[in-house]
Structures are given as structure tokens and as C-alpha cells.
Amino acid sequence: MSVQPDLSCDLFVIGNGLAGMSTAVFAANRGLKVCQIGAGQPLVFHSGLFDFITTWPVQEKTNWDDPWKALNKVKLSNRKHPYSHHNPEDIGNAFDEIAAFLSSEGLPHGIRSGKNSRLVTSIGTVKSSYMIPFSMLSAIPALEQKWPTLIVDIKGLREFSAEQIRETLKTTWPTLSTATVDPAFSSQKGEKTAEHLARALDLEQNRRHLADAIRPHLKGHKAVGLPPILGIQFPSASVSDLESKLGVAVFEIPCLPPAAPGVRLKEAFERGLDKKGVVRPGNVRMNRITPEHDGAFSIDLSSDFMIRTIKAKGIVLATGRFMGNGLVADGKKIRESVFGIPVIQPESRSAWYNRHFFDRRGHAINRAGIETDPFQRPVDEYGYSLYSRLFAAGSILAHQDWTREKSGSGIALASAYHAVLSYMELETGISRRYDIHAACTA
Amino acid sequence: MNKRIRTQVLVVGGGATGASVLWDLSLRGIKAVLVERKDMNSGASGANHGLLHSGARYVAGDAHAAAECREESEILKRTAARYVEYTGGLFVAVKGDDERYISDFKHFCSKVNISADELTPAQARELEPSLSGDIIAAYRVPDASIDPFGLSLSMMTQSASTGAEIFFQSRIRSFVVKNGRIVSTTVENSATGETLDIEADVVVNASGAWAAEVAGLAGVSLPMTYSKGTLLVTAERVARHVVNRLRPPSDADIIVPGGTVSIVGTTSVRIDHPDETMPTVHETDRIIEESRVLMPRLQTERYIRAYSGVRPLAGVSGNQGDRCISRGFALLDHGCDGVSNLVTITGGKLTTCRLMAEKTTDLVCGHLGISAECRTRTTPLADLSQCGWTTPGASASNWLRKKAPKDLILCECEMISTDIVDELSQSLEENDGQVSLVSLGQRSRLGKGPCQGAFCVFRVTGHLYRNRFLKGKNGLTQMKAFAESRFKGIRTVLMGPSLAQAELQEAFQCGLFNLEQQ
Numbered sequence: 001m002s003v004q005p006d007l008s009c010d011l012f013v014i015g016n017g018l019a020g021m022s023t024a025v026f027a028a029n030r031g032l033k034v035c036q037i038g039a040g041q042p043l044v045f046h047s048g049l050f051d052f053i054t055t056w057p058v059q060e061k062t063n064w065d066d067p068w069k070a071l072n073k074v075k076l077s078n079r080k081h082p083y084s085h086h087n088p089e090d091i092g093n094a095f096d097e098i099a100a101f102l103s104s105e106g107l108p109h110g111i112r113s114g115k116n117s118r119l120v121t122s123i124g125t126v127k128s129s130y131m132i133p134f135s136m137l138s139a140i141p142a143l144e145q146k147w148p149t150l151i152v153d154i155k156g157l158r159e160f161s162a163e164q165i166r167e168t169l170k171t172t173w174p175t176l177s178t179a180t181v182d183p184a185f186s187s188q189k190g191e192k193t194a195e196h197l198a199r200a201l202d203l204e205q206n207r208r209h210l211a212d213a214i215r216p217h218l219k220g221h222k223a224v225g226l227p228p229i230l231g232i233q234f235p236s237a238s239v240s241d242l243e244s245k246l247g248v249a250v251f252e253i254p255c256l257p258p259a260a261p262g263v264r265l266k267e268a269f270e271r272g273l274d275k276k277g278v279v280r281p282g283n284v285r286m287n288r289i290t291p292e293h294d295g296a297f298s299i300d301l302s303s304d305f306m307i308r309t310i311k312a313k314g315i316v317l318a319t320g321r322f323m324g325n326g327l328v329a330d331g332k333k334i335r336e337s338v339f340g341i342p343v344i345q346p347e348s349r350s351a352w353y354n355r356h357f358f359d360r361r362g363h364a365i366n367r368a369g370i371e372t373d374p375f376q377r378p379v380d381e382y383g384y385s386l387y388s389r390l391f392a393a394g395s396i397l398a399h400q401d402w403t404r405e406k407s408g409s410g411i412a413l414a415s416a417y418h419a420v421l422s423y424m425e426l427e428t429g430i431s432r433r434y435d436i437h438a439a440c441t442a
Numbered sequence: 443m444n445k446r447i448r449t450q451v452l453v454v455g456g457g458a459t460g461a462s463v464l465w466d467l468s469l470r471g472i473k474a475v476l477v478e479r480k481d482m483n484s485g486a487s488g489a490n491h492g493l494l495h496s497g498a499r500y501v502a503g504d505a506h507a508a509a510e511c512r513e514e515s516e517i518l519k520r521t522a523a524r525y526v527e528y529t530g531g532l533f534v535a536v537k538g539d540d541e542r543y544i545s546d547f548k549h550f551c552s553k554v555n556i557s558a559d560e561l562t563p564a565q566a567r568e569l570e571p572s573l574s575g576d577i578i579a580a581y582r583v584p585d586a587s588i589d590p591f592g593l594s595l596s597m598m599t600q601s602a603s604t605g606a607e608i609f610f611q612s613r614i615r616s617f618v619v620k621n622g623r624i625v626s627t628t629v630e631n632s633a634t635g636e637t638l639d640i641e642a643d644v645v646v647n648a649s650g651a652w653a654a655e656v657a658g659l660a661g662v663s664l665p666m667t668y669s670k671g672t673l674l675v676t677a678e679r680v681a682r683h684v685v686n687r688l689r690p691p692s693d694a695d696i697i698v699p700g701g702t703v704s705i706v707g708t709t710s711v712r713i714d715h716p717d718e719t720m721p722t723v724h725e726t727d728r729i730i731e732e733s734r735v736l737m738p739r740l741q742t743e744r745y746i747r748a749y750s751g752v753r754p755l756a757g758v759s760g761n762q763g764d765r766c767i768s769r770g771f772a773l774l775d776h777g778c779d780g781v782s783n784l785v786t787i788t789g790g791k792l793t794t795c796r797l798m799a800e801k802t803t804d805l806v807c808g809h810l811g812i813s814a815e816c817r818t819r820t821t822p823l824a825d826l827s828q829c830g831w832t833t834p835g836a837s838a839s840n841w842l843r844k845k846a847p848k849d850l851i852l853c854e855c856e857m858i859s860t861d862i863v864d865e866l867s868q869s870l871e872e873n874d875g876q877v878s879l880v881s882l883g884q885r886s887r888l889g890k891g892p893c894q895g896a897f898c899v900f901r902v903t904g905h906l907y908r909n910r911f912l913k914g915k916n917g918l919t920q921m922k923a924f925a926e927s928r929f930k931g932i933r934t935v936l937m938g939p940s941l942a943q944a945e946l947q948e949a950f951q952c953g954l955f956n957l958e959q960q
């Protein structure tokens with residue numbers, strides 16, 4: 001066991017989901033010294049699609065093509081919603097900054113004229129989302145204009161069924177057809193995973209095999225839709241390469257995670273953050289957090305090999321909900337796991353869930369979480385911030401129901417952005433309006 | 443004109459009792475048709491404890507029922523061995539339990555010939571290390587657990603192979619009664635809306651808690667009350683034996699192992715209508731509170747599901763509480779009510795389903811003027827491979843035994859493979875049933891493992907499309923229906939670590955796939 005020297009940083013980020021990773025990006029982009037910890041691999045459960053907001057109000061299932069209009073409605077009707085703390089310009093900047101970051105890591109994304117885009121999922125439903133990975137962009141005009149499209153199954157890949165997509169959509173999109181291929185590169189027999197296939201398809205020769213297997217099925221098709229398997233490191237190059245090999249548009253169809261789009265995000269964030277000098281000690285436990293007199297924190301970390309104390313001027317809590325262990329519950333109460341921050345929640349367990357899973361109102365437990373002040377700082381029962389430099393971001397925030405609103409990624413990005421800017425504003429005393437532009441050129 | 447068929451006996455209800463009657467009739471060479479409004483075992487036979495009673499539980503209160511259980515459980519252990527796990531049972535008392543009951547127990551058992559070996563608390567804890575340290579007395583009895591799905595499916599399939607006809611999704615709509623006889627019965631298919639007229643010499647009403655409703659259609663009034671019982675399923679098997687609390691029957695005093703899980707219960711709540719089978723958070727808490735006295739780990743155990751069944755109580759109970767009068771069965775010849783060829787068999791236990799069928803079939807034979815001997819006492823039930831998929835953990839061992847290279851695993855928690863899904867889907871189609879996720883779930887462990895269907899439901903649906911068992915938008919409807927039916931079971935036990943699983947499921951179903959908007 002070695003005792004490592006103390007490390008000091010500006011922001012200590014707890015959590016490695018989309019909110020935690022984005023926080024680290026925003027902070028590092030602004031020259032802050034960042035240390036980040038997390039557990040598991042939450043990003044591999046990301047579908048690749050960055051939702052902003054589509055459905056509001058949830059109980060009426062009103063879907064918006066223009067998320068900015070939806071955002072206005074949210075602000076007008078629910079002043080406690082996390083989005084209510086953010087101005088539209090900041091939200092737009094947050095999306096742009098993450099898009100630029102991901103693009104520089106080989107994962108370009110597209111936003112179509114500031115609007116939500118509609119695309120087909122692997123179960124044949126149509127989903128509307130905001131920021132779309134490059135590898136899925138052609139799916140948008142394909143659906144809009146009902147291009148004659150070939151959906152391709154890979155033998156042994158259980159998360160994807162081309163027939164399911166064709167059958168489910170056949171009345172609205174009659175020009176879909178399907179084929180099953182068993183490309184020569186995949187020596188694996190039996191079950192195949194999307195991630196394994198995607199890693200293989202980072203190689204040009206394997207894409208050639210795939211193209212050879214698909215080509216005989218092309219009969220006047222304008223596009224080919226595939227499960228998300230076109231590479232982990234360079235998916236956009238792989239898509240373009242396959243397009244030139246086949247002579248038609250190629251797109252990936254989002255499917256049940258964990259799959260390649262999530263793995264790509266995880267690896268891109270990790271690569272990029274390493275380059276930016278963000279310290280990310282792996283496999284560590286957080287034993288204790290001690291608030292100091294000056295508002296800073298002292299954090300004791302340990303692993304099987306070392307113990308280390310981190311001095312941080314501020315902390316961003318991005319631990320997620322139950323899946324991320326940010327929230328935990330016994331049979332009676334929901335608690336916040338790191339600081340014991342008061343959790344806004346229903347009176348008793350009987351009120352957590354409605355009787356029916358698909359109840360249009362959504363379940364009360366999903367709106368439980370922690371409340372923050374306008375600086376994105378968690379508050380106590382009386383509405384006062386608990387610590388002057390403790391911020392919270394992402395799905396742990398109360399008063400939102402991201403699975404029904406389709407707002408998960410947007411809330412993560414917007415609240416992470418807001419947390420970092422609030423930290424800087426409080427630290428420097430300079431109002432944020434002045435440094436946004438400087439930051440973006442940095 | 444409606445489609446018409448003719449038969450000697452019409453059996454109403456596809457639970458364990460109806461299946462047993464059908465099986466008994468078939469073995470006696472009598473032509474029979476069974477109609478079931480939903481699916482096999484969709485009533486109490488699919489929502490019970492799965493305890494094959496040695497009879498010990500009833501020795502103090504009802505010696506007759508105890509003796510019946512002793513004899514019937516011995517028979518089923520021989521004829522239905524494939525569906526019985528001979529776990530053995532323990533009766534244990536903890537500090538504060540009624541001393542008098544404890545000291546009389548062995549004597550009562552010996553009066554009805556049930557073996558009860560006295561164990562020291564230390565011996566009991568050696569057999570079941572999870573038992574509480576507060577045990578003051580323990581006995582070992584010949585309890586066992588039984589798979590009710592395998593049992594019913596096997597009896598039905600074997601009857602069908604000798605000519606009996608079975609109609610699922612077929613509800614009795616009306617009886618045509620002329621001159622004190624049912625001359626024809628109209629059933630309606632709930633999926634297609636088509637109707638069918640069945641002419642039978644005798645009608646057996648084996649519709650369990652719905653017996654009053656069915657008898658009512660023939661103008662016969664049958665006073666009945668209903669008691670709802672709720673049970674919890676643990677993620678792991680917490681004991682090898684059946685564990686009973688050694689006290690007069692009460693709430694949450696039995697823990698029954700079933701394959702890789704355990705079932706803890708029950709509660710007893712009066713309800714007005716047999717369709718009220720939604721478990722509540724209150725019942726869930728009550729079961730945990732009570733059962734942890736026997737086994738402290740049940741306080742923190744992970745529960746994967748709760749479900750409720752309804753006990754029909756023929757006649758109105760006195761002031762002793764529902765548990766005291768409920769365990770015997772009622773066999774009623776409605777000749778005295780003015781309908782000469784209608785017989786009702788209701789109440790009783792899963793353990794005594796064979797006996798109930800024997801008595802019923804004897805009565806039916808009398809009506810038909812046939813003398814044929816009952817053969818269910820000695821005829822073993824066949825081991826049908828497709829029946830085995832309902833036992834927790836069973837598909838894993840079957841799959842390992844016969845893994846074919848093309849066979850893909852669709853559900854990792856319960857090791858359900860493409861071959862299993864194909865085999866079940868084919869037999870569903872052939873038996874005129876529809877292939878649906880819910881009906882696959884009734885015939886396998888689909889969605890019942892730790893992930894509660896978060897992953898496998900999508901894979902199985904995709905596979906069903908691939909092999910053309912599903913068409914059009916049907917898959918979306920099916921996925922929603924399946925999620926809804928699983929949710930009914932997990933809603934009250936969502937706490938602790940299972941909340942993460944629920945969150946993941948909602949992230950997939952709603953967040954990504956928009957299923958709630960379809």
C-alpha cells in the first residue's frame with residue numbers, strides 16, 4: 001500500500017455517466033484542473049442519440065418537432081424542472097461544445113436545423129431526438145422520404161431483427177425489405193455481440209467482406225440500414241467507406257444497449273479527457289469527504305494499492321439515479337448516497353409507482369431527486385445551498401422524468417454546463433456572460 | 443349459424459382441477475372438451491404456493507383434510523414425480539409461539555399417520571442455516587414442492603393426445619337450459635370474437651373462484667366468498683426445505699423452494715370479486731415483517747416479484763376466519779337446483795386436485811350411466827420436454843444437456859434459447875393458441891429471472907418476427923402487454939437494488955423505444 005502525495009484540483013467530479021463526463025469536458029475546456037472518479041461503465045448504456053426534449057406535457061404525450069418551443073412550455077409550466085434554471089443560449093452552447101469535443105475525437109454528430117429529427121429504432125418504433133451521430137444521419141431522410149431501403153440482419157446478433165422493423169413499419173414504409181448476412185470475417189459461431197462486430201469492422205478488409213455479403217441483396221435500394229456495428233474508433237469513416245463500396249447511403253439503427261454507440265462515446269470521452277489532462281484514477285473507493293473552512297473539500301480515496309487525499313475547491317455530484325447508485329432506497333425512503341442530501345420524494349412507497357407501467361402520467365419515483373438553487377447547488381429542506389461549492393448535475397436532479405420527456409442527455413449536458421459556469425462565476429466573481437466566448441475559442 | 447361440436451363431457455376451467463378432471467375422463471375413455479377463458483393455470487393454479495402438503499399444516503384444525511393431503515401427496519410423488527421436488531419440510535416455532543400447539547403437534551401428526559421427527563434447534567439450523575437463532579422447537583415432515591404449470595400442462599397434453607379437445611381464450615357466454623338440462627353451451631373466443639356451441643351430456647364447472655359466476659349462467663345460485671392471498675418470490679433460493687411456522691395457520695408462515703427461487707407467503711384478505719388480484723405494498727410489507735421472524739435474511743432479501751391468487755370459499759364462513767373453513771373442496775350436483783347435468787367442483791387444494799377429479803368423475807359416470815374405474819391413482823404422467831421449461835433453473839440444465847450449435851441463448855438469466863422459444867411457439871400455434879409473449883411466459887421462465895425481462899423480451903420478440911410467429915405491429919402490443927403483466931408482479935417489491943433494474947427497463951422501453959407512446 002503506497003501513500004500518494006496529496007493532489008489539489010479545482011473541480012472534483014463524482015460520476016462517469018454523460019453528466020459527469022460532460023462536466024469534466026466543460027471544466028477542462030475552461031482551464032480548470034479536474035479530477036474525476038466513477039464506477040462501472042454507465043455510458044455503454046447510452047443509445048448514441050442525444051435527446052434534448054421531445055414530449056411535454058408527458059401525460060398528454062405531446063411531441064414537439066421544435067425542442068426550443070417545448071423548452072418554453074417546460075419553463076412556463078414547471079418552474080422546478082431542471083431546465084427552468086437554464087437559458088436557451090446556454091443549452092445550445094452546451095450541445096455545441098460537446099459536439100465539437102466528440103467530433104475532435106472522431107465522433108461527429110449532427111443537429112438538423114435546430115430541430116428534433118425522427119428515426120427508426122430496432123424494434124420498429126419511430127423516435128425523435130436532437131443530436132444524432134453521423135453514422136445514423138441518413139436514417140432521417142430515409143424515413144422522411146420513405147427511401148427504398150434494405151435492412152440487414154447479421155446472423156447471431158440477437159438485439160436486432162430486420163423482419164421486426166419491416167413488419168412493424170410495413171403500412172407506413174412499404175419500400176423496406178430485409179436480408180440476413182453472415183459475413184466471412186466473423187469467425188465467431190453462435191451469439192454475436194454488436195460490440196464485437198463493431199471492433200472487427202474498424203478494419204477495412206472486414207468491411208469489404210460485409211459489403212460483399214450485402215451487395216447481392218441490393219436491388220434498386222437507395223439505402224442500407226444496419227445494426228450499430230460500423231466500427232468503434234472511426235464509425236463515420238467506416239460508414240462513408242461502406243457507402244462508397246455499396247454505392248448507396250448507409251445508416252445505423254439504434255438498438256438495445258449495451259452496444260457500439262455507447263462504447264464509442266465512453267472511449268471518445270476517456271480519450272479526450274486524458275488528452276486534456278483530467279485526472280481519472282481508476283478503481284478507487286471514496287472513503288470520506290471533509291468540507292474545509294474555506295468552502296473547499298478534502299477527499300480521501302483508496303484502492304487496493306494506494307491511498308490518496310484530494311483537495312478540491314469544488315465538487316460536482318453527477319452520480320445518477322438508482323442505476324448509478326446516486327440514489328438508494330430501502331422499503332421506505334429514498335436517500336442520496338454520498339452526502340445524504342435531502343431527496344424530494346413521495347410520501348410513502350405506495351406512491352412510488354402507479355398501477356400500470358405505461359400510465360401516461362409517468363411514475364412519481366422518477367421525479368424524485370435532489371433540488372438545487374439557481375447556481376445548480378443542492379439545497380436543504382429550507383431551500384438553502386448545503387455547501388457553497390457543491391453542485392449537482394444529470395439525472396439525480398428532481399422534478400424531471402427523462403424517460404418520458406426524452407430529455408436525459410439534454411438535462412445532463414445543460415446541468416453540467418451550468419454547474420461549471422456557476423463554479424467559475426462564484427470562484428472568480430466574474431459574471432458568466434463575459435467568459436463564454438473566451439472559453440469557446442480556447 | 444355458430445360452429446357446433448358434440449361431446450360427452452364439457453369441462454369449464456383450465457386450472458389444475460379442470461386438467462385433472464380431463465385427465466381422469468380421458469383415462470376412463472370418456473370423450474371430453476375443456477374450455478378455459480384465458481390460458482392454462484391463469485387462476486389460482488398459477489398463483490399459489492406450490493406446496494405439496496404432507497398434511498401436517500392441517501393436523502390440529504382439520505384432521506380429515508390432513509389425511510387427504512397425506513394420501514394425495516404420496517400419490518402425486520409417484521405419478522407426477524417429474525414435477526415434484528422432494529424437499530422435505532420443517533415446522534419450526536420461535537420464542538413466543540404457542541407452547542400448547544407445539545407440544546400437541548407430534549401427537550396430532552401421529553393420529554393421521556404423518557411422520558414428524560423431532561429436531562433440536564441446532565439440528566434444524568444445521569439443515570437450514572438461514573433459520574432464526576430464536577427457534578425453540580422443530581419437526582421434520584414429508585412436505586414437498588410441486589410445479590403446477592408442468593402438472594397441468596402434462597395432464598392436458600396427454601389428454602389431448604388421446605382425443606380430448608382443449609380451447610383456450612374461450613369463455614363460457616351462456617347455457618341453453620331446457621327441461622332442467624343444459625342442452626348446449628356457447629363459448630366465445632376472446633381473441634377472434636368467434637363463438638362455438640358445445641353440446642355435452644354433462645357439464646363440469648371447474649372454474650375455481652369463478653364457479654358462482656359460471657353456475658349463475660345456468661340459473662343456479664352458489665353462495666361464495668373470496669379470499670386473496672399474496673406471495674413474494676425471492677431472487678435466490680433461501681432454503682432447501684419447505685419451512686413452516688409451527689403455529690395455527692396465519693399470515694406469511696410458509697417458505698417454499700421452487701427450483702432456484704423461494705416463495706414466501708401468504709396473506710389472507712377478503713375481497714368482493716375474484717378478479718381483484720393486484721398485490722399491494724401493504725401486503726408485501728406485511729409478509730416481509732412476519733416471515734423474517736422465521737428467517738431474518740428475508741428482511742433484506744431481494745424480491746423479484748409478488749403475485750396474488752384467490753381462494754374460493756364455497757358457502758359463507760363463520761366467525762373463525764377464512765383460513766379455518768377454506769381447505770376442503772365442494773362437489774355439488776346441481777340436480778337439486780333444477781339443472782340435472784351440471785356439476786360444480788371448487789375449493790380444495792392443488793395437492794388434492796387428483797382426488798377432487800376422481801370424485802367428480804365418479805359422479806359424472808353415474809350421470810352417464812357408465813361404470814369405469816378411476817386410473818389416475820396409478821397411471822404416471824409422461825415427462826413432456828416442453829413442460830419442463832416452467833421450473834426455475836430447469837431450462838438451464840436442459841439447455842446444457844442438448845445444446846445444438848445453432849441454438850442461441852435469448853434469455854441469459856433463465857437460459858432460454860431459440861430452440862425452446864421455437865418449440866413452445868410451434869406447440870402454441872398447433873393447439874390453436876396464439877403465440878404471444880404472455881403465453882410464452884406462462885410456459886417458460888421468460889422474464890422471471892433477475893433482469894425481469896429487460897433484455898430478453900426484446901430478443902425474444904425479434905426472434906419471433908424472424909421466424910414469422912409475429913406479424914405487423916403485433917410485437918409492440920405484445921411487448922407492452924408483457925411489460926404490463928410483469929409490472930403487476932414487481933410493482934410492490936421494487937425497493938433496494940431492484941430499483942436499478944426497474945430504471946434500466948424504463949430507460950429502454952420508454953426512454954429509447956418510446957413504447958409508452960405506441
Ligand SMILES: Cc1cc2nc3c(=O)[nH]c(=O)nc-3n(C[C@H](O)[C@H](O)[C@H](O)COP(=O)(O)OP(=O)(O)OC[C@H]3O[C@@H](n4cnc5c(N)ncnc54)[C@H](O)[C@@H]3O)c2cc1C
Pocket residue numbers: 454455456457458459460461477478479480481482483484485486487488489490491492493494495612613614615648649650651652656670671672673708750751752753787788789790791792793794
Ligand atoms: C395464495 C394461494 C396459495 C395456495 N397455495 C397452495 C399450496 O401451496 N398448495 C396447494 O396444494 N394448494 C394451494 N392453493 C390452492 C390451489 O391453488 C387451488 O386449490 C387450485 O389451484 C385450484 O385449482 P382450480 O383449477 O380449481 O381453480 P383455478 O386454478 O382458479 O382454475 C379455474 C379456471 O377457470 C377459468 N374460468 C373462470 N371463468 C370461466 C369461464 N366463464 N369460462 C371458461 N373458463 C373460466 C379461470 O380462468 C381459471 O383458469 C393456494 C391457493 C391460493 C389462492
